[in-house]
Amino acid sequence: MAIAYQDLYTHTLSLQNKTKEALDIFQRTRDLEEPPDFYEHIKPFADDMLALSDRWQEEAEQWIDKEKPVYMHKQLIWDTHENLQILSMQAFHPKTKEKRFREMIQAVDYVLNGVRQAFDEGIENKQ
Numbered sequence: 001m002a003i004a005y006q007d008l009y010t011h012t013l014s015l016q017n018k019t020k021e022a023l024d025i026f027q028r029t030r031d032l033e034e035p036p037d038f039y040e041h042i043k044p045f046a047d048d049m050l051a052l053s054d055r056w057q058e059e060a061e062q063w064i065d066k067e068k069p070v071y072m073h074k075q076l077i078w079d080t081h082e083n084l085q086i087l088s089m090q091a092f093h094p095k096t097k098e099k100r101f102r103e104m105i106q107a108v109d110y111v112l113n114g115v116r117q118a119f120d121e122g123i124e125n126k127q
Contacts, residue, residue, distance in 0.1 A: 005119065008059040012115045015056055015084065018049055019108050022091040026101055035092045042092045049088035057081040060115060069118055072111075080111040 025045070029035065036042060060077045063069075083104050090096045090104075 005059070005063055008056065008063055009116065009119050011052060011056040011059060012112050012119075014052055016109070016112050016116070018052065019084070019087065019105055019112070021045075022049075022087045023102075023105055025091040026096065026098075029092055029094055030096075030098070032094050035094060042089065045092070046085070046088040049084055053081050053084040063115075072114055072118065076111050076114075080108055083108050 022045075057077055057080075060072075061074055064072055064074055064077065087101070087104055087108065090101060
């Protein structure tokens with residue numbers, strides 16, 4: 001893996017951990033009558049997710065521009081970035097629909113796994 005992409009790989013792994021954390025939060029929050037305190041719980045988590053996903057998006061776009069992986073396109077990166085923002089907020093809302101939330105997690109995981117797999121396999125798939 002090129003040194004230039006080490007940050008992308010690291011941020012991809014961090015986002016995978018954050019999505020797992022969001023799923024854990026969602027499962028704990030479902031049984032609550034009210035969402036947790038915004039400033040104590042929700043905002044710090046959402047801010048961390050935003051900062052991390054902003055860096056990841058920029059790095060992923062640069063990687064796509066330079067390496068041109070076959071099955072990874074900028075639109076997937078943009079959609080994943082947006083979904084990460086939504087997940088970071090909806091995880092804390094007790095009335096979030098489980099099916100929709102899990103489908104969004106699955107969509108995010110698909111893209112993050114695709115990026116990670118491209119590095120793990122060490123294959124430079126070019127168009």
